[in-house]
Amino acid sequence: MLYKVSPAIVSSISDKIEIQLAGGRTKRVRDKDVTLLHPGPLTSLGALEPGDPAIDEAWELLEDEQVGLSDLAEFLYGDFSPASAWGAWRVLQDGMYFEGEPGSIRRRSADAVRSEREARAQKREAEAAWAGFRERVSAGELDDDDRKRLAEVERVALGTSERSRILTRFDVPETAEAAHRFLVRCGYWHAEHNPWAARAGARLDDPEIGVPELPDEPRRDLTGLEAWAIDDAGNQDPDDAISIDGDRIWVHVADVAALVRSGGHLDAAARERGANLYLPERIHTMLPAAVTHGLGLGLAEQSPALSFGFRFDGDAVTDIEVAPSWVRVRRASYDEIDSRMHDAPFAQIRHITDRYRARRLARDAARIDLPEVSVRVVDGEVVIRPLPKLDSRDMVTDAMLMAGEAAARFAQANDIPIPYVMQPRPDEVRQPQGMADMYAYRRLFKPSRAGLEPDPHFGLGLEIYARATSPLRRYSDLLLHQQLRAHVLGRPVLPADRLLEHMASLDASAALVRRAERLSNLHWKLVHLQRHPRWSGDAVVVALEERKSVVIVPELALETRIRRAPDHALDAHLNLSVREVDLPGQNVYFDASA
Numbered sequence: 001m002l003y004k005v006s007p008a009i010v011s012s013i014s015d016k017i018e019i020q021l022a023g024g025r026t027k028r029v030r031d032k033d034v035t036l037l038h039p040g041p042l043t044s045l046g047a048l049e050p051g052d053p054a055i056d057e058a059w060e061l062l063e064d065e066q067v068g069l070s071d072l073a074e075f076l077y078g079d080f081s082p083a084s085a086w087g088a089w090r091v092l093q094d095g096m097y098f099e100g101e102p103g104s105i106r107r108r109s110a111d112a113v114r115s116e117r118e119a120r121a122q123k124r125e126a127e128a129a130w131a132g133f134r135e136r137v138s139a140g141e142l143d144d145d146d147r148k149r150l151a152e153v154e155r156v157a158l159g160t161s162e163r164s165r166i167l168t169r170f171d172v173p174e175t176a177e178a179a180h181r182f183l184v185r186c187g188y189w190h191a192e193h194n195p196w197a198a199r200a201g202a203r204l205d206d207p208e209i210g211v212p213e214l215p216d217e218p219r220r221d222l223t224g225l226e227a228w229a230i231d232d233a234g235n236q237d238p239d240d241a242i243s244i245d246g247d248r249i250w251v252h253v254a255d256v257a258a259l260v261r262s263g264g265h266l267d268a269a270a271r272e273r274g275a276n277l278y279l280p281e282r283i284h285t286m287l288p289a290a291v292t293h294g295l296g297l298g299l300a301e302q303s304p305a306l307s308f309g310f311r312f313d314g315d316a317v318t319d320i321e322v323a324p325s326w327v328r329v330r331r332a333s334y335d336e337i338d339s340r341m342h343d344a345p346f347a348q349i350r351h352i353t354d355r356y357r358a359r360r361l362a363r364d365a366a367r368i369d370l371p372e373v374s375v376r377v378v379d380g381e382v383v384i385r386p387l388p389k390l391d392s393r394d395m396v397t398d399a400m401l402m403a404g405e406a407a408a409r410f411a412q413a414n415d416i417p418i419p420y421v422m423q424p425r426p427d428e429v430r431q432p433q434g435m436a437d438m439y440a441y442r443r444l445f446k447p448s449r450a451g452l453e454p455d456p457h458f459g460l461g462l463e464i465y466a467r468a469t470s471p472l473r474r475y476s477d478l479l480l481h482q483q484l485r486a487h488v489l490g491r492p493v494l495p496a497d498r499l500l501e502h503m504a505s506l507d508a509s510a511a512l513v514r515r516a517e518r519l520s521n522l523h524w525k526l527v528h529l530q531r532h533p534r535w536s537g538d539a540v541v542v543a544l545e546e547r548k549s550v551v552i553v554p555e556l557a558l559e560t561r562i563r564r565a566p567d568h569a570l571d572a573h574l575n576l577s578v579r580e581v582d583l584p585g586q587n588v589y590f591d592a593s594a
Contacts, residue, residue, distance in 0.1 A: 365461025
C-alpha cells in the first residue's frame with residue numbers, strides 16, 4: 001500500500017486497516033488514507049528494490065497509450081511485483097517522463113521531457129552553485145561573483161533595503177546590524193569597515209563638474225592688510241581669514257559665489273550635498289576639489305575673497321562693509337597663534353573679540369566646555385587628538401560670529417533675502433558649572449533652524465545671525481554669499497520665494513551630515529579601543545539613570561553608559577578599562593573603579 005508518500009504493508013483488516021511502516025512502526029488507518037500498489041504478498045519493506053528501470057524503452061512504447069500502474073511496472077521492469085510496483089510509482093511521482101494517476105498513466109511529450117530535463121539541470125547547477133557559495137561564505141574566501149551576489153546583503157546593512165534572500169537562507173535576521181556582522185564574518189567587509197556615513201544616507205561621491213575661470217570683476221585691493229587664516233593643523237580648505245585696521249576688523253571669506261552661480265550645475269551639486277562631509281578616513285566635498293584649490297585663502301600668493309569689514313561699539317556690530325576683494329593671507333595653526341596672543345595684531349583683535357564675547361555672555365550665551373577631539377585615520381592609524389580650549393580658538397570663533405552678525409545686519413538693512421539662523425530660548429536659562437551641569441544644560445537646548453526672518457540665536461547670545469564664513473564647506477553660507485555678492489555688484493538677488501526653495505533641505509541635510517560624522521567618529525574611536533584592549537583612562541559621571549551612569553571619557557570625548565554603583569555621583573571621576581568592543585553594535589563595555 002501507499003500511505004501518504006511512503007510504502008506500507010497491510011498487517012490486518014478490521015474496521016480499520018492496520019499497516020506496517022518503515023522501521024517496524026504500525027498504524028491504524030482508514031481505507032481512504034491508503035492506495036493499493038500490489039496485492040502482495042510482501043513480508044518486508046526492505047525487499048522493495050526493483051533495480052534500474054528501462055525508462056527510455058517504456059516511454060517510447062507508450063506513445064499514445066494510457067495504462068495502469070501494473071502495466072507501467074511491466075514496461076519498466078519486465079514484471080509486476082511489489083518491488084516493481086513501488087519502482088513504477090516512484091517513476092510516476094518523479095514526473096519527468098510520465099504523468100497521471102495509478103489507474104491512468106500517460107507519457108509526457110518530448111518537449112515537456114526536454115523542458116523538464118533542462119529545468120532540473122539548471123536546478124542542480126543552482127544548488128551546486130549555492131553549496132559552493134555557502135562554503136566560501138563560511139570560509140570567508142569570496143570570489144568576485146560572490147561579492148556581486150552579496151550586494152543585496154550590503155543594501156540591508158546600509159539601510160537601503162529591508163529584505164535579503166541570502167540572509168533568510170543563512171537564518172540571519174534582516175536587520176542592518178545583523179547584516180553588518182554577516183558581511184564582516186564572511187570577509188565582504190573588513191572588520192573595521194565604516195558603514196555609518198552611507199547608512200546615514202550621506203553622499204559619498206565627489207562632484208565631477210567643470211569649474212569656470214574666475215570672472216574679471218572689480219575687487220577692492222586689501223592686500224596691504226596683514227591677513228591670517230588660523231585653523232586646526234592639517235586643515236585643507238582654508239576659507240576664512242582675519243585682519244585688523246585700527247579699530248576695524250576685516251573677516252575675509254573665500255569668494256566661492258564668484259564661481260558658483262545660483263541655479264548652475266555647481267550650485268545644484270552643493271545644494272544636494274548640503275555641506276562637506278568630514279570623516280576620519282577622508283573628506284567628501286560638496287564642491288569639486290578645483291574650487292578649493294582655486295579659492296582657498298592662502299593657497300596662492302593672492303586670493304579672491306568676499307570681505308566683511310565692521311566695528312564693534314560695545315553693543316552691536318556697526319559700520320559694515322561687504323566687498324569682493326583681493327587679499328594676501330598667511331596660514332597658521334591655533335597652537336602657533338596661541339603663543340603670540342600678546343603680540344600685534346592678535347592682541348588688538350583679541351581686545352575686540354573679548355568685548356564681543358562678554359556681550360554675548362551677558363545675553364545668556366552659555367559657554368559649554370565639554371571635551372572635544374579631532375579623530376583622523378592617517379596611514380591606517382587612528383589618531384585622536386584633544387582640542388584644547390585655546391585663546392586663539394576663542395578669538396577666531398568670536399571674529400567669525402561677528403562676521404555672521406555683520407552679514408545678517410547688512411542683509412536686513414538692505415532688504416536682501418538670506419537664510420538667517422536662529423535658536424529658541426530654552427525653558428530654563430543658567431550658566432552651568434562643572435561637566436555634569438554643562439551636559440544637562442546642553443540637553444535643554446532646542447534645535448537651531450534657518451528662516452527668512454531674523455530671530456535671536458539663544459545659544460550664541462546674538463539678536464541676529466547668519467552663517468557667513470564657510471562657503472567652501474556649507475551650502476547655507478554659499479547661499480548667503482550669492483545673495484550679498486549679487487547685491488553689492490548691482491545684480492538681481494533671488495526673491496524670497498525662490499530663496500526659500502533653495503533653503504528647503506538645509507536643516508535636513510545639515511542633520512544628515514552631523515549624524516554621519518558623529519557615527520563615523522564614534523566608529524573610529526571604538527576601533528582605537530579595540531586595537532588597544534588594555535586601554536584604561538579617566539571618565540567623569542555626567543548623568544545618573546535608574547540602572548546606568550552616563551559618563552564622558554575626556555581623552556576620547558566619548559559618551560557611554562556603565563552599570564550604576566552606589567558611590568557614583570555627578571562629576572565624580574572613575575577609572576575605566578576596556579572589557580569588550582562591539583563595532584557593528586557601536587557599543588563599548590567598560591569595567592569601572594573609583
